[in-house]
Amino acid sequence: MARYAARQLAGLFPDEEEAAPDTIMAAVPRALERLEHCFSKVDNKYFFDGTSAVFSHLHGDQYAMWLYFLSNELFRQGAPAAICSKLFLLNKALHGCDIFYEVALPDIFLLVHPLGTVLGRGNYSDYFVSYQRCGVGSNRDIYPTFGEHVTLRPGSAVLGNSRIGNHCQIAAESLVIDRDLPDYSLYIGNPKTAVVKRQESIYPLWRT
Template sequence: MNTRIRSSLTSKQLAQLAAHQVNNLHPDGEKIEPADLSTAAPQALSRLEHCFSHIGNKYFFDGQQAIFDHLHGDQYAMWLYFLASELHESGGPTSICKKLFLLNKTLHGCDIFYEVKLPSVFLLVHPLGTVLGRGHYADFLLVYQRCGVGSNHDAYPTLGEHVSLRPGSSVLGRCSVGNNCAIATESLLLDQELPPDSVYIGNPRDHLIRPKSAKESIWRT
């Protein structure tokens, strides 16, 4: 998909905005400058474009090109993750990466550390209270509010492609989630293998697994 993103701000303006927000949030005497983000910002915007180009929603893709609005909360949360991740991967200062992570946590209530490797295509849907830890993720990951992915006894989950985490769901520990699976609202998958094309409902003590055929309609593949 060779598109160019239509962004409400240029990468330079986005770097200026993030630097200003970080400095207001952390007036610790170590002020960051927009130039500190200028190398990472264009590549982060390119990663955002690739991601948004696969989302079949008019606020993300208009049929011709990807769209980014810095005043759209879900989109800005995804942008800040990409920016912090790109800065980290390019060898940027750890202190700035941490501040971008905390800015995202403050603005959007989501905890996605810059070292966590989210897939190239994912979607956060009003992700208040969501924590995405150091699991193994694959493309077309759909995550709603109050979701959790994390460890149990130092073991982390592996999620396949086209996995959706519904509101309040969690995947913890030594889990292997197959392709085209959904974790139902308020459900907990713990140290368990979930076969492809499944919907998991419940918790370790009381759960059921139902078949799932169609993929989520939000994706452009």
């Protein structure tokens, strides 16, 4: 995996600051542990086959998650910023998602077709799901906080001083900004016309 990533980086960034496989390899074991732990919680045969985690570099969602884990783990280990940045940009080029290597995603999360998704420096909790074209960002330099089991449906965004409770869903094309949501909320709409409904059902994609 280290050699594969290094070859991708060399092809995309043919500059003089080469991303050596040995440098990347230092983060691979721990990044794989993190990925396996995350995938083992997903109730989907393409992520967990009933016995162990399943990972393919040719599965776009999985590889996007892998590049995040790898870049973030290299950052945690103090690797050169240039290598972390290149892995971040490789993920952006391949999958169209913007998740900076310093962003602290939770141990358990899922990206679903993450084209156009931007996940900023929010405070995330486990069982976080983000679909395509989702956004998490700041308003006046304040970022949102998420409880466990939060799902962002396609095209939704959460910005600013927002606290999203446990087991909440943000409906497709909806915007939350500077607003708190209690546990078990379904938020639909935008700040001027939003509807908040209580939902008792649990998002079915996770293994218990």
